Amino acid sequence: MAVSAPVDATKTLAWEALKAHYDALQAEGISLKDWFAADPDRVSKLTFQAGDLHFDLSKNLITDETVKLLADLGRACGVEERRAAMFAGEHINTTEDRAVLHTALRRPAEQKGQLIVDGQDVVADVHEVLDRMYAFAERVRSGEWRGVTGKKIEHLVSIGIGGSDLGPVMAYEALRPYADAGIDCRYISNIDPNDMAEKVKGLDPETTLVIIVSKTFTTLETLTNAREVKAWMLEQLKAAGAIDGSDEQNAEAIAKHFVAVSTALDLVADFGIDPENAFGFWNWVGGRYSVDSAVGLSLIIVLGPERFQQFLAGFRAIDEYFENTPLEENVVALMGLMNVWYVNFFGADTHAVLPYTQYLHRFPAYLQQLTMESNGKQVRWDGSAVTCHTGEVFWGEPGTNGQHAFYQLIHQGNVMVPADFIAFANTHNPAQDNGQDVHELFLGNFLAQTKALAFGKTAEEVRAEGTPEEIVPARVFTGNRPTTSIFGDTLTPFALGELIALYEHITFVQGTVWGIDSYDQWGVELGKQLAKQITPAFHDDEALAAQDASTRALIEYYRAHRQ
Numbered sequence: 001m002a003v004s005a006p007v008d009a010t011k012t013l014a015w016e017a018l019k020a021h022y023d024a025l026q027a028e029g030i031s032l033k034d035w036f037a038a039d040p041d042r043v044s045k046l047t048f049q050a051g052d053l054h055f056d057l058s059k060n061l062i063t064d065e066t067v068k069l070l071a072d073l074g075r076a077c078g079v080e081e082r083r084a085a086m087f088a089g090e091h092i093n094t095t096e097d098r099a100v101l102h103t104a105l106r107r108p109a110e111q112k113g114q115l116i117v118d119g120q121d122v123v124a125d126v127h128e129v130l131d132r133m134y135a136f137a138e139r140v141r142s143g144e145w146r147g148v149t150g151k152k153i154e155h156l157v158s159i160g161i162g163g164s165d166l167g168p169v170m171a172y173e174a175l176r177p178y179a180d181a182g183i184d185c186r187y188i189s190n191i192d193p194n195d196m197a198e199k200v201k202g203l204d205p206e207t208t209l210v211i212i213v214s215k216t217f218t219t220l221e222t223l224t225n226a227r228e229v230k231a232w233m234l235e236q237l238k239a240a241g242a243i244d245g246s247d248e249q250n251a252e253a254i255a256k257h258f259v260a261v262s263t264a265l266d267l268v269a270d271f272g273i274d275p276e277n278a279f280g281f282w283n284w285v286g287g288r289y290s291v292d293s294a295v296g297l298s299l300i301i302v303l304g305p306e307r308f309q310q311f312l313a314g315f316r317a318i319d320e321y322f323e324n325t326p327l328e329e330n331v332v333a334l335m336g337l338m339n340v341w342y343v344n345f346f347g348a349d350t351h352a353v354l355p356y357t358q359y360l361h362r363f364p365a366y367l368q369q370l371t372m373e374s375n376g377k378q379v380r381w382d383g384s385a386v387t388c389h390t391g392e393v394f395w396g397e398p399g400t401n402g403q404h405a406f407y408q409l410i411h412q413g414n415v416m417v418p419a420d421f422i423a424f425a426n427t428h429n430p431a432q433d434n435g436q437d438v439h440e441l442f443l444g445n446f447l448a449q450t451k452a453l454a455f456g457k458t459a460e461e462v463r464a465e466g467t468p469e470e471i472v473p474a475r476v477f478t479g480n481r482p483t484t485s486i487f488g489d490t491l492t493p494f495a496l497g498e499l500i501a502l503y504e505h506i507t508f509v510q511g512t513v514w515g516i517d518s519y520d521q522w523g524v525e526l527g528k529q530l531a532k533q534i535t536p537a538f539h540d541d542e543a544l545a546a547q548d549a550s551t552r553a554l555i556e557y558y559r560a561h562r563q
């Protein structure tokens with residue numbers, strides 16, 4: 001079925017109505033304080049439950065009317081149709097002519113036979129690989145799988161970059177309390193040799209299993225690092241007298257210490273990895289949407305299959321909610337639509353994600369690829385130009401670290417930074433300080449920040465504290481700075497799956513309103529292409545002469561300084 005043409009959101013009646021609504025709100029004066037005072041039901045009307053996560057949207061710059069108009073915009077831009085097309089496996093990734101089926105990665109086995117895409121039983125394929133990964137992970141965890149000298153695996157080294165790294169690292173860090181098999185994981189991504197050097201420091205190769213993760217298995221960084229780690233492993237094993245360096249023993253060591261995850265299993269075999277030790281996925285899984293595919297192998301080993309299943313169930317809970325809830329009541333869709341509201345009507349260029357749990361310290365970095373590689377685009381999926389701003393910058397740090405760094409700008413800067421606060425009622429590490437529950441101290445900060453951002457502090461309030469008149473203006477907080485509070489019970493594998501699916505679908509909704517193919521990434525290609533042309537110029541004068549003046553001068557600087 002042909003994908004329908006993108007709608008120009010800015011030409012819809014819904015957009016016009018939103019613009020008129022925005023102008024009217026600005027004319028009346030936006031005041032969360034007044035809105036809360038005028039409507040005792042504001043919180044209950046803007047509180048939602050999706051899966052087991054609790055959402056409070058009441059501190060956003062929205063009214064009942066805004067919610068209605070945003071849902072109208074979503075409908076006018078075909079969010080419902082495109083959502084159905086995505087879940088059904090239509091080729092909504094038009095520039096690569098692919099289905100977009102990360103949601104199939106978490107469908108239960110009972111749905112085998114129910115989703116046939118391009119002639120393949122997608123759910124059956126997914127579960128075939130999951131079952132192989134679970135069996136493999138159990139062998140590693142139990143110690144049945146051993147290294148070439150017969151030792152149990154205690155360390156994983158995962159080599160990948162972008163979508164083959166950010167998701168697994170983020171989830172590994174987030175779910176550390178659930179790592180119960182005495183196996184840790186180090187992730188190597190950067191082609192900078194310093195990354196590998198530091199990550200293999202102190203590692204015992206005899207107890208190390210390397211996972212090479214690359215969707216395409218052609219990525220320069222990953223293949224370079226993989227070759228280097230292979231050379232390191234064989235050298236170390238030989239130096240320890242574990243192998244004699246013969247082709248045969250090298251091959252045996254590789255078979256015991258290297259596995260791979262890719263869609264290109266032929267290239268994995270060319271690298272020397274036994275197809276038995278390779279786990280596949282499919283081109284309908286985008287790299288940044290792949291942590292719940294075989295790309296999550298390190299997580300399955302570290303956490304165990306059962307927890308990975310809970311992780312998948314969390315994704316599924318949000319998928320089902322998102323797929324089946326009408327737009328007005330659908331907090332996932334509303335969060336995407338609110339982002340459009342802030343970007344296109346209020347001119348917000350960035351969006352902060354502020355987790356109040358240290359375990360989510362890599363979540364903003366993960367979201368940067370998810371959101372910005374998906375929606376940082378200037379043309380629609382039919383090639384026409386987008387006529388409004390797209391793709392805000394996502395950023396963040398865990399609270400309270402961010403409070404002591406950049407919150408100044410969020411509170412008093414003259415740019416709007418809509419922010420999502422994520423917190424959990426329970427901590428994995430309860431602590432007391434002088435009779436004070438430290439987690440409550442932490443959560444108190446989360447609530448204080450969202451309250452200060454919403455309601456601010458007037459000049460009268462500042463004066464009433466006895467502040468000298470000349471510094472009153474500096475101590476005023478305007479308030480009306482939008483935040484969404486996401487509260488959960490505990491950061492479990494299930495909750496993490498929910499959070500990831502939440503932002504995947506937020507990204508989808510924004511991309512759909514903007515008419516963008518959120519699943520391609522042509523913007524990363526030019527740099528890759530030029531790197532190939534430029535690298536020889538470090539030594540080759542002809543290649544140097546072919547460069548632009550600035551690049552040439554920088555290479556000359558390098559030539560003069562390289563020792």
Ligand SMILES: O=P(O)(O)OC[C@H]1O[C@H](O)[C@H](O)[C@@H](O)[C@@H]1O
Binds near residue numbers: 215222
């Ligand atoms: O998984 P790979 O094929 O090695 O790709 C790794 C990454 O590289 C590319 O440059 C893309 O921009 C990313 O979307 C991708 O996740």
